[in-house]
Amino acid sequence: MKLRKIGNNVLLSICDVEVLGKTLREGKIVFKVSEEFYRGEEVDIEEAIAMIENSTIVNMVGKNVVQKAVEKGYVHPEAILEIEGVPHAQIVKL
Secondary structure (H helix, E strand, O other), X not given: OEEEEEOOEEEEEEEOHHHOOOEEEEOOEEEEOOHHHHOOOOOOHHHHHHHHHHOOEEEEEOHHHHHHHHHOOXXXXXXXXXXXXXXXXXXXXX
């Protein structure tokens, strides 16, 4: 989990540890789960998902984290993009 403040926004990046550093490809999509963007504090999934409440922009990648965000009502299942079988979701609070 990586949390940073950018202007008036709080950006939260969360990924499952097993996809960190990987590059996912599907069709014309090339998605790098970069360590620079996602690596931060290693926390349990409940703590990471709880941080969504205080964030204005959230990027998440991985089956565990995206599924937990769906279960908690933060992400609608139809808003999930799968890249090489790995779920990716974003939240932007305006």
